[in-house]
Amino acid sequence: MSESQVSSAESPAIPRVPVFSPGRIWVLTTSTFTQLVRMKTFYFLIVFAILVAGASNLNLLYTSAQKLRMLKDASFGAMSIFSWLFAIAATAVLIPRDLEDRTLYTILAKPVPRLEYLLGKLFGVLLTIGVALVVMQILFTGFLFFREVTVLAEERQSLEAQGMSAEDIRAQLELVRAQGVQWQLIYALIAIFLKASVVAAVTMLVSTFASSTLFTMIVATIVFVVGHFHKLAAGYWMHELSGSLVAKLVVKPIVMIIPDFRVFNVTENIVGGTPVDAGTMLTLAGLALLYVAVYSAVALYLFIDKEF
Amino acid sequence: MKLGRIARKTIGALAILLVFGLVKAPLENGMTRRYVESGLIAEVAATELSSAVGQSTMLAVLGGLRPLVAIYTTLHAFDAWSFREWDTVERDYRLITTMMPEDIDSWVTGSWHMAYNASASARYDDPSVPEAVAEKNGRDWMLKGVAFIKKGIQQNPESAKLHEELARIYWKDKLDEPCLAAEEYQESLKLGPTKTFIRRFYGYFLSKCPGHEREAYDYLMDLYREGKKQRLPSLISRIKAMEEALKIPQAERIPDPDPDREIRKEYPNAQLPFD
Numbered sequence: 001m002s003e004s005q006v007s008s009a010e011s012p013a014i015p016r017v018p019v020f021s022p023g024r025i026w027v028l029t030t031s032t033f034t035q036l037v038r039m040k041t042f043y044f045l046i047v048f049a050i051l052v053a054g055a056s057n058l059n060l061l062y063t064s065a066q067k068l069r070m071l072k073d074a075s076f077g078a079m080s081i082f083s084w085l086f087a088i089a090a091t092a093v094l095i096p097r098d099l100e101d102r103t104l105y106t107i108l109a110k111p112v113p114r115l116e117y118l119l120g121k122l123f124g125v126l127l128t129i130g131v132a133l134v135v136m137q138i139l140f141t142g143f144l145f146f147r148e149v150t151v152l153a154e155e156r157q158s159l160e161a162q163g164m165s166a167e168d169i170r171a172q173l174e175l176v177r178a179q180g181v182q183w184q185l186i187y188a189l190i191a192i193f194l195k196a197s198v199v200a201a202v203t204m205l206v207s208t209f210a211s212s213t214l215f216t217m218i219v220a221t222i223v224f225v226v227g228h229f230h231k232l233a234a235g236y237w238m239h240e241l242s243g244s245l246v247a248k249l250v251v252k253p254i255v256m257i258i259p260d261f262r263v264f265n266v267t268e269n270i271v272g273g274t275p276v277d278a279g280t281m282l283t284l285a286g287l288a289l290l291y292v293a294v295y296s297a298v299a300l301y302l303f304i305d306k307e308f
Numbered sequence: 309m310k311l312g313r314i315a316r317k318t319i320g321a322l323a324i325l326l327v328f329g330l331v332k333a334p335l336e337n338g339m340t341r342r343y344v345e346s347g348l349i350a351e352v353a354a355t356e357l358s359s360a361v362g363q364s365t366m367l368a369v370l371g372g373l374r375p376l377v378a379i380y381t382t383l384h385a386f387d388a389w390s391f392r393e394w395d396t397v398e399r400d401y402r403l404i405t406t407m408m409p410e411d412i413d414s415w416v417t418g419s420w421h422m423a424y425n426a427s428a429s430a431r432y433d434d435p436s437v438p439e440a441v442a443e444k445n446g447r448d449w450m451l452k453g454v455a456f457i458k459k460g461i462q463q464n465p466e467s468a469k470l471h472e473e474l475a476r477i478y479w480k481d482k483l484d485e486p487c488l489a490a491e492e493y494q495e496s497l498k499l500g501p502t503k504t505f506i507r508r509f510y511g512y513f514l515s516k517c518p519g520h521e522r523e524a525y526d527y528l529m530d531l532y533r534e535g536k537k538q539r540l541p542s543l544i545s546r547i548k549a550m551e552e553a554l555k556i557p558q559a560e561r562i563p564d565p566d567p568d569r570e571i572r573k574e575y576p577n578a579q580l581p582f583d
Contacts, residue, residue, distance in 0.1 A: 015390075038330045043353060046538070066413045070382075073375030080372055143477025165537055168503045195372070229370045231340075260336050266348040267373045272375075283339060287332070294328045298321050 017111040024112055025120045032124020033131075035097075036090055041128060044082055047134050051078050056147045064155040068179035071147055072271045075140040076188055080267060082136070083129050083196035090125045091203035092216040097252050099308060108308075118204065120297065125200050130193060141181055148180035178273055187281050188270040194288035195260050195264035199224055201295035202259065208303040227261040230254060259291055301308060347581050348408060350374070373392055378411070385421075392433065394426035398452065406458065415460030416473050423453025423477045450483050468499035472506060479513060486516035504538065507531060514545050525550040532562060541567035 055074035062070065098104035107117055157175055158168045203220040210216040232283055234255045264283065270276050343349040368377050385400035401418030408414060431446035454477055461470045475492035478485040493510035512529060515524035528547050531538045548566040550556075 015580070017562065063413055063416075069411075070379055073379055077373055077376035077379075079376055148562070163540075165504050166503055167537075225367060226373060228367075228372065232370070253326060253329075253440055255326045256333065260340070261372070263336060263339055263343065264345060264369075265374075268372065268374050269348050269350060269410065270409075274410070276348060280343075280346075280348070287339065289335065290332065294324070298324050301324065302317055 005201050019113050020028045020113065022115065023121065026114075028107075028117060028120020029123040029127055032094065033127045035065050035094075036128045037123065041086065041090070042132060042135075043131065044086075045135055045139070048075075048078055048082070049139055051075070052140055052143045056143045064176045065150055065179045067175070068144065068148060069272065071144055072140075072179070072185070074231075075136070075143075076192070076267060076271045077082075079133060079140075079189070080192050080195075083133060083192050084199045086129055087125060087133070087196040087200040088203050088217055088220045088224065090128065091122070091200045092207055092210075092213050092220065092300055094121045094125070094202075095207050096213045096216075104308065115296075116302050118208075118296060118303060120204045122200060122292075126193075126197055129200070133189055133193055137185075141185075145181050148177070152176060152180075172253050181272075184270060184276060187276050188267045190281060191264055191270065191284060192283055195261060195267075197288050198259055198261070198264070198291045198295075201292040201299075205295045205299040205302070208299045208306070223258055224261065226254075227258050228265075230258055231260055231262065236306050263287065310491035330339050336454055347410060350408065374407050377412070378408050381407075382414075386570075387424065389421060392429055394421070394429065394449070397421050397426065401456070405463075409460075409463045412460070412464060412467050412469050415457055415464070415470060418476065419453040419457035419460070419473060420454055421453075423450045424480070427453070447483075450477065453477055453492075454483075466499060470497045471499065472503075473514070475509070485522075486513040489513040490520070508538065508540070512542070515546060517552055521550065521554060525554055525556075539564070 013118070052071070052075050054066045057072045058070065059067075095104070096303075098107070108114065130131050152173060154287060155173060156169060156275065159172055164172070206223075207213075207216040210219065234251050237251050266276065266280075331524065340349065344351055349429055350381045365377055368374075381400050381404050385404070386457045388394075388396035388400065390398070398418075398421070401414065404414045405411070405418060427446045427449035427546050429443050434442070451475065454474065457470055461467065461474065464470060475496065476547050477483060477488040478489035478492060489512055490513035491505055493513060496506055497510060508528075508531060511528040512523055514520050514527060515534065517524070525547070528543060528550065531543060532547060545568040546566045547562055548564075548568070551561050
């Protein structure tokens with residue numbers, strides 16, 4: 001028996017800790033989800049249900065198609081606001097809260113790499129947003145379905161009273177149906193989720209160097225707002241200050257660093273009925289994934305040797 | 309020491325983000341261009357919009373809340389409509405269509421408010437206005453409606469519905485432009501989906517367009533030959549009128565009785581459709 005064999009037989013076996021563990025990330029993700037649910041996040045769904053019910057009963061001088069379109073616009077608008085607002089607020093409070101509760105020290109004292117901690121927190125926020133969006137979509141689809149049935153019946157009755165031919169009635173009802181429940185609306189939901197993912201990743205990056213929650217929220221909101229029009233503004237400034245060094249040194253880096261959220265605004269037109277294919281959505285998902293990966297990497301770079 | 313670390317980290321993070329920005333820019337620009345071309349992202353006329361709305365609304369529009377701002381503006385227009393504030397209604401619909409140029413229904417509703425509601429209000433609401441002035445004001449509103457919907461067609465050249473609505477304004481009320489109405493119905497037919505009543509309407513207004521009577525008669529007869537589904541009283545009555553106007557020989561005339569004649573027997577002063 002060799003010396004090493006003797007020593008291993010005598011000392012208790014040390015379990016091998018994997019360098020990267022999806023299981024550990026999942027545990028952090030679910031605990032973050034629970035933490036956020038306990039913050040009464042899902043109460044927003046009550047507000048959402050009231051809003052959708054209100055929008056579906058609004059009878060303005062609309063055509064049948066417009067009635068359905070307005071319900072969709074109001075619902076997806078609310079989903080969009082909820083998702084980015086939640087992505088900023090929830091991500092901004094997570095790390096400071098863990099610090100305040102001393103949970104962060106307990107977690108980092110264990111063999112949990114900081115990358116896993118950050119990913120667990122981010123995925124927890126995304127899981128909460130995802131669940132909330134799915135519930136909102138189900139609620140909204142129910143309202144839209146019943147509204148569609150009512151509106152179609154009214155429209156058919158009105159067209160028949162006008163003495164329209166069956167062929168014309170069918171064509172007209174098809175136009176109304178195009179604004180009703182469609183599979184394509186799932187793509188709009190995905191686009192909202194992708195945008196919220198990028199917002200959450202940006203917020204997490206800011207929170208790794210921010211000194212307070214308020215600072216994180218303000219900076220993330222500014223990035224979000226600027227990210228919607230910085231390319232438009234940059235185009236204007238570059239034109240006005242053509243060739244100037246200021247334009248090159250100030251405007252260009254800002255455009256490079258801040259994400260272009262306008263790309264994710266496809267939701268508006270998908271809801272309006274513009275056709276979209278799976279390939280387009282895959283490209284959009286790829287871009288969002290790239291953003292999340294790079295911002296998480298930079299967040300890790302800042303967080304990895306941060307002292308608490 | 310700590311400051312040095314912070315500076316090093318900040319520079320490092322900015323450098324990574326800049327490199328990422330350089331790499332993703334062509335990809336992102338390409339995607340934006342493709343999405344705009346396929347109509348997935350609306351090109352908002354920022355200059356036009358910024359002069360019409362405040363900064364916060366502008367931010368909401370650019371920030372992906374365009375439909376919500378449009379809903380709010382529609383509610384505002386509805387309120388203005390109930391108080392007959394036509395200038396506000398016009399301004400609101402110009403704003404809505406600037407924000408959502410692809411929303412056909414907003415172009416239709418806006419033009420309807422101008423060409424029908426505002427026009428009728430200008431003509432009849434204020435008895436103190438001299439008749440000629442009221443008439444002119446009413447016509448001006450109709451022409452505003454026409455110009456508005458034409459702008460919609462310019463921005464949505466593939467929309468059959470906008471041509472159909474423009475045709476309706478041309479023949480409704482006192483504008484009375486049958487040739488232009490026929491032209492617009494023809495455009496609508498080209499763009500489809502084909503609605504059988506639009507085919508008939510095209511024939512009816514072509515028949516009222518001077519110089520096109522024979523062409524219209526042949527067209528209406530083609531519809532008649534399609535069978536029962538097209539042989540509505542309005543078609544028969546129009547063909548009867550054309551037979552008289554073109555002096556079609558008795559043997560070639562359709563055998564159906566003229567539905568308008570029956571109505572006129574009972575109500576001699578009745579104003580019938582397409583009179």
